[in-house]
Amino acid sequence: MGALGQFFQAIPFDLIIIQTVNGIVTGMILALIASGLTLIFGIMDVVNFAHGELFMLGAYIGFVVFVTTGSFWLALIGASLIVAILGAAMQIVALRPLIGRDPLNTILATFGISLVLQNYALWQFGPVVRKIPEPIGSHFTLFYLQYPWYRVLIAVLSAAIIGGFWLFLKYGKLGVWIRATAQDRVMAQAMGIPVPWVYTGVFAIGAAMAAASGVLFAPMVGVNHTMGLDWVLKAFIVVVVGGMGNFGGSIAAAIFISLLEAYATIWVDPSQAVIVSFVVLILTLLFRPTGLFAR
């Protein structure tokens, strides 16, 4: 009994609760990125290597809009719209000619796009970290911390965007088109659905989601040109762990992995905590290669 009591005392409960909140917040941002990635993969068989760069560019455009207009909400909407247009252009110029070719070609092409976008951001904005201030400054007390309400708002907003998108897929006209294309491309085409434009639309929506998460994330850490790779790696892990093309699975996986990483940072350095998610990935590949949350 004494040993057990000591064991329970050794667990820092306050830290665990704080990290649970942190994990859910980053998990929701990650879910927003990963659901765009998994959507694009599920419908077009395209692994979008440039997804992290869309996230990064969204954050930068948000920063520019914020500086010129002074409104965070305008920045959020403006960045999403601009990046959506950019995503559509990317799809038309670089990915449409590759339809019907080996999916590996698309990963190479989007990798090329990510190089161009990343170096453009570095060239345009320099290696300095930019920051968007939090739109609401109030805090609430969580144990000994003054926890910003903004982070809770991020989680709620991300959930709202994902939920809204889910409703759109379920009931919207374009949403039905998207689901039909995902089920059977040829049949959808035969029914008169303009499949190439559905692809473009899906890419634009995925890009907008990445950009929105970039703007939401920007006040937390700041914007720099290399943030894309970190996040696209995490999103890849999430998408594989959740099951490629599985929308719900990737959301569950995003929160699961972010929670694990958050707990790991209680004991190890944050830069080493990512190894936890790598291990989850390896175990998933070994034992459930179709995804941890596959139906």
Next chain:
Amino acid sequence: MTTERRDKVTTLKDLPLGTRRLSHNAVFWIGFCVVMALLIAAPLVLPEFWRRFLTEILIWGLLAMSSDLLIGYTGMVSFGHSAFFGLGMYGAAGALLIVSPPNLWLAILCGLAGAAGAALFVAFFSTRLRDIYFAITTLIFSQIFYVIIFTWTAVTGGENGLIFTRPHLTIPFLYNARFTSTTLHWFVLAAVAGSYLFLRRVTQSPFGTVLQSIRENEARTRAVGYAVERYKMMSVMLSGLFAGLAGVLYAVQNEFAAPDFVYFLTSGDTVIYNVLGGIGTLVGPIVGAGFFQLARQLLSQWFGDQFPYLIPLGIVFIAMIIFLPQGILGFARRWLNR
């Protein structure tokens, strides 16, 4: 049968000299010797900077060539070659720092052992995957090695990396002298040319043919009765070993090992070299590395160091994938592999 063949030989001999066609093999070896002669002579005429530059291109070419075995012949795109390259670098660095006097051959051995270890790890976990899954997992594995090397400061020197002095070029009982930039170039050239001939032999062997059949149709290869996973593992291991050799050579040339080279950008560059030069040709990636490095050098000479050379090169890369997926040497692919 025999008479037929003799007939053919005599008719060839009877042809006038100008129209006589050289056999494919003869043309290949003549071409090989000409290129080798040019590369051997190059350091004697080039100024110091370009001599170093050429040596570096050969090393990047070796790295790209090693990944071509996976991309071009087995049909698996690796986004994680920086791990093998980096482990080769750190293996060599470890051997050079611990053993005194530093020994070149021991460094090569240790570098190869490091790369082989990494390759075994990657091969074991990722060869059961295909296509994009393989690409993503190799990328993530290389990041694992990067994080370990970057954070394990006590052993790897962390962000600063390891600095050491270049070993002597020794051939036991025969030769022992400091590397000059010329002998270093010849040493690297010998390693790259030897690797090329070895890999070419591998791709033409029955083993290499199985790899190519996996690329063409994995399910059918398995149905015919080949243990596909074993072949894939061998392919990853071989590729990793040669990438490790490139890492050792790079470490010896630059006298340091740094975590930057284990980072994803190195793997990305490797893939670019392959696509630019032409996958499935082995020499193509070397040409691609040369083209990329030269373009980068010239762009930064013309427009200054701050010029984002990856923007034009990235656009060229995307255009190549769309319009010329075979790469610069794609037209010669069939011929080179015959």
